[in-house]
Amino acid sequence: MDTVLSGAAIAVYVVLLVFVALRARAAREFEDFSVAKRELPLALIFGSIAADYIGPGFSIGFVGRGFKSGFLFLAVGLAYAVQNIFVGLLVAPKLRQLKDCYTLGDAIGQKYDRKCQILAGVISVALCTSFSAVMISAGSVVLNDIFGLPRWLSVSVIAVVTASYTTFGGLRASVVTDAFHFVLFALLLPVTLLYALLFHFQGGAASFFQQAFAATADGFGSTPTIQIIGFVAAFLLGETLIPPYANLALASKTTKVSRNGFILAGIFSTLWFTVMVAMGIVARTVVASDTKQDYVLLSFVGSIMPHAGYALLLVALVSIVLSSLDSLLNAGAVVFTQDIIRRFSMLPDALALKAGRYSTIIIAAVAAAAAVFVPSVIEGLLACYSIWAPAILPALIFGLWLKAPRPLAGILSMCTGTLVAVTFQFVLPTVIKVPAIIPALGSALLAYLFGHCLGKTNSGR
Amino acid sequence: MKVFILVLVVISALTVIGSSVWVAAALIHAICPPHAARPELDARNPPDDISGS
Numbered sequence: 001m002d003t004v005l006s007g008a009a010i011a012v013y014v015v016l017l018v019f020v021a022l023r024a025r026a027a028r029e030f031e032d033f034s035v036a037k038r039e040l041p042l043a044l045i046f047g048s049i050a051a052d053y054i055g056p057g058f059s060i061g062f063v064g065r066g067f068k069s070g071f072l073f074l075a076v077g078l079a080y081a082v083q084n085i086f087v088g089l090l091v092a093p094k095l096r097q098l099k100d101c102y103t104l105g106d107a108i109g110q111k112y113d114r115k116c117q118i119l120a121g122v123i124s125v126a127l128c129t130s131f132s133a134v135m136i137s138a139g140s141v142v143l144n145d146i147f148g149l150p151r152w153l154s155v156s157v158i159a160v161v162t163a164s165y166t167t168f169g170g171l172r173a174s175v176v177t178d179a180f181h182f183v184l185f186a187l188l189l190p191v192t193l194l195y196a197l198l199f200h201f202q203g204g205a206a207s208f209f210q211q212a213f214a215a216t217a218d219g220f221g222s223t224p225t226i227q228i229i230g231f232v233a234a235f236l237l238g239e240t241l242i243p244p245y246a247n248l249a250l251a252s253k254t255t256k257v258s259r260n261g262f263i264l265a266g267i268f269s270t271l272w273f274t275v276m277v278a279m280g281i282v283a284r285t286v287v288a289s290d291t292k293q294d295y296v297l298l299s300f301v302g303s304i305m306p307h308a309g310y311a312l313l314l315v316a317l318v319s320i321v322l323s324s325l326d327s328l329l330n331a332g333a334v335v336f337t338q339d340i341i342r343r344f345s346m347l348p349d350a351l352a353l354k355a356g357r358y359s360t361i362i363i364a365a366v367a368a369a370a371a372v373f374v375p376s377v378i379e380g381l382l383a384c385y386s387i388w389a390p391a392i393l394p395a396l397i398f399g400l401w402l403k404a405p406r407p408l409a410g411i412l413s414m415c416t417g418t419l420v421a422v423t424f425q426f427v428l429p430t431v432i433k434v435p436a437i438i439p440a441l442g443s444a445l446l447a448y449l450f451g452h453c454l455g456k457t458n459s460g461r
Numbered sequence: 462m463k464v465f466i467l468v469l470v471v472i473s474a475l476t477v478i479g480s481s482v483w484v485a486a487a488l489i490h491a492i493c494p495p496h497a498a499r500p501e502l503d504a505r506n507p508p509d510d511i512s513g514s
Contacts, residue, residue, distance in 0.1 A: 020488070020492060023492035023493070024491075024492065041487060043483055043484050043486070043487030044484070044487050044488070044491060046480075046484070047480075047484035047487065047488070050480075176488065176491055176492060179484050179485075179487060179488040179491070180488060182481065182484050183481045183484055183485045183488060186477050186478065186480055186481035186484070187478060187481045189477075190473075190474035190475070190477045190478050191478065193470075193474050194471070194474055197467075197470075197471070204467075205463040205464040205466070205467040206463050208463070208466065208467050208470075209462070209463035209466055209467070212466065268477070268480060271473040271476050271477050271480075272477060274469070274470060274473040275470070275473050275474050275477055278470040278473075278474075
């Protein structure tokens with residue numbers, strides 16, 4: 001009976017998703033495929049940014065953290081809100097102002113030179129593919145829980161469904177389906193919390209405060225300060241302007257929409273984290289205390305909701321995964337076409353669109369193959385965060401703000417940031433006690449300074 | 462203080478729900494453009510021949 005209800009909920013969800021994706025219509029030009037003709041309004045930009053960053057980590061992960069360490073992770077999550085607000089105030093409008101800019105690599109190419117653009121493109125495609133592998137892996141776990149499908153089959157289903165609408169509809173389909181997914185989970189999860197508070201939580205405000213206080217004290221007591229600093233650094237910098245967000249900044253209708261979309265998404269993240277952490281705190285009165293963090297949300301909802309409600313939650317979890325995955329696939333394909341293929345051959349628009357579509361399929365296939373080897377969702381995400389910020393952010397932000405950025409500084413910063421991050425994340429993970437993102441970012445900044453002092457400006461620009 | 466924290470949590474949940482309604486309205490507008498957006502069906506510009514002949 002449970003499987004029938006779950007299957008029915010998933011079927012209704014898939015029918016609605018197909019309807020929404022078809023209504024988004026196929027992209028006819030590369031500008032439509034890559035930046036949706038720069039016509040997206042504020043509500044869709046906001047919904048898409050929020051749907052992209054709310055992945056398994058910011059939903060299942062935060063409920064588990066609230067369960068174990070109360071409001072500690074709400075404080076850590078504030079770093080993420082601050083990051084989004086700063087991007088909205090300082091970076092997104094500057095990106096949107098650039099002419100003929102389709103990707104972050106284009107921005108870097110315009111400010112530095114062609115070599116820097118290609119290097120930024122290679123790093124971006126590698127990161128989009130890795131992030132996609134993590135998302136496909138997370139989605140396959142949920143499908144596996146619902147239907148008991150073998151891993152390879154659930155991985156294939158997630159990859160094929162997402163790649164199909166992203167391949168034809170491009171960014172517009174991705175944004176419109178993101179809005180659909182956002183509506184689903186931004187309704188279902190808070191309603192679950194309110195339902196639990198109204199019907200399953202005994203003792204009122206005093207009991208909630210007591211549980212929250214006990215959990216938060218546990219959290220501060222059991223988490224070393226250096227680990228808290230590492231979490232704050234990862235939340236502050238790890239996802240800053242990854243390619244899907246950069247594409248949304250570029251696809252906004254105006255610079256004002258671009259700025260306000262990020263600011264609103266930052267404020268929304270605080271509200272979202274509050275809801276997730278509060279669910280974890282309420283779950284302390286319902287779920288056994290030795291429940292693993294990643295299973296708290298599923299156990300909690302399974303205990304308090306009727307079967308149909310549980311099935312709806314599973315749908316919300318699938319939608320959380322797909323909304324992050326489609327943007328990553330589209331961003332990876334656009335970057336591959338614009339920053340790599342188009343730097344070596346002057347493709348006309350129709351061929352660029354075709355290249356973008358094929359790239360989406362190739363990235364989805366590579367990510368699906370890699371997804372089978374992802375050890376855990378959180379480890380995979382942290383590894384991607386550790387590399388992205390040091391590799392790209394110094395070159396991008398200094399490039400946008402300095403009057404005459406030097407190409408040598410961009411190249412040195414991107415190479416050093418990537419190498420140091422990969423070394424401390426994968427090759428020598430136990431040599432230092434701090435997260436890899438911190439030394440890697442420090443090295444990238446030093447390398448940028450070195451290159452800026454020694455390099456020449458790009459006179460051909 | 463105790464009631465204040467719970468009220469903040471409830472307000473956050475309601476605001477998240479409100480955001481979803483706002484995005485839902487934009488989504489409907491994006492996939493089903495309003496009637497007046499199609500000039501031939503605009504009440505101020507009725508089609509010349511509505512008899513079907």
